[in-house]
Amino acid sequence: MKKTSLYILFIYILSFLNSCELFDIHPYDAKITGKKYINKENILKIESQFSQRDTIRYAFISDSQRWHDELDDFVKVINKRNDIDFIIHGGDITDFGLTKEFLWQRDILEQLKQPYVVLLGNHDCLANGEEVFEQIFGQVNFSFIAGKTKFLALNTNALESDYSNPIPDFSFIKQEESKDLDRFEKTVVLMHARPTSEQFNNNVADVFQYSIKQFPNLLYCNNGHDHQYQEEDIFQDNIIYYGTPNIGKRQFLIFTITNDSYSHELLSY
């Protein structure tokens, strides 16, 4: 009798310790506790909240790997404002692809009052990172419509894969081109690494540019990866690529899209 109760006590203690998440099974264990499929849920919010809006304003941040303090401060800064509709993270939320890095950064971003989406960065692909990313955030290629603008988020981390995975995925791009045509008038393309980057499959850079220009009224592109502010007409065709600094620099971009134009500003905090 005494022995049985001792065993029960032992099991209780074990399960208590386990619930404290004190046990680390493995750095790449892909043991996800807490919220999953965040992009999908937040896209539903963005599409329903802003469907009737002419003007939308979003913050674009990127490369927050190993800058937990700075990301945490960013969340506090954004939560003080009430003019930002949503936040886009351009990828690299982990440095080593560790499961815990994904969870730490997710928990910081979850403090945001506004909906947010996260793109896949090259560091997020390391080891089994991409599998973890797909569980926590969702598909690596996705799109959503805010107001009258379609946001096309594309995985461009070609160096992280081989030819078995099409990166960029032209069949996805093609499929998106004709989807929900009646719901949007303008297009913005989002990616982690821009054409000409060492991550990008530059063999298809021109084809890539051509295919995204088939979308209705392509305004500009957003990218991260280079850890600096960029404003460049890469293909000399009036399509500007705006790169945002890494969050470690305590800087980010704010874009405002109105009926007939758009503007952006670089903010420091």
Added chain:
Amino acid sequence: MNFFLIRAKKIRLLTLYTILSFFTYAEAYSGVPNRSFVPDSTTTRTLKKTTFSLIPSNYMIQYAGSIGLVSLGSGWDYGKNQRWSTDFLIGYVPKFDSDRAKITLTLRQTFTPWEIKLRSRNSYHPLRTGLYFNTTIGKQFWFSAPEKYPINYYTFSTKLRLNIFIGQDFSHQFSSKTSYFESVKFYYDLHTDELYLINRIQNKYLKPVDYLGLALGVKLQIRRR
């Protein structure tokens, strides 16, 4: 051409060689003595001692510790008052939310400086500390970044982790004088690895519960005759 491949093969061969050499040594010394060679009592004692030092001192099972959900292994105790211990463990990581389960190998060096004798054949070691290397088997993990990347693109390894730990243990001597196992040892370790530490050093946002892990283990000590 491909240094990474050659190195990986070499490491595999070396590991195999080390393991095999353990067995052959043990056999050579514990086998029936050659007829033409009749050892005196001192030689026999030395030979017996050598044999025993090559056979593990204990078997163990461990829960967590950044090396798997459950790990099995064996250890060798040595030095004055058996203060030093070298352990080898094989760990199993379930697939959880990834595509496949993983197997890991661990080599651990432990230092246990003090022993406190308690009543009824119990003893307590207030400190056990040391470090362990852990390697994960699988194609997605590499020792150094593959050649396709520019030089110094990723400067760390996804395959090899270095952990440091600090913990305690309790041991209980069985009353039997002839059983195969002479005692059982319960230990716990608080541990962290270099990648968690780098994250911690740069950010005060992370709390100890974020970057420290707890491991629990049981060791069964084999009787020495």
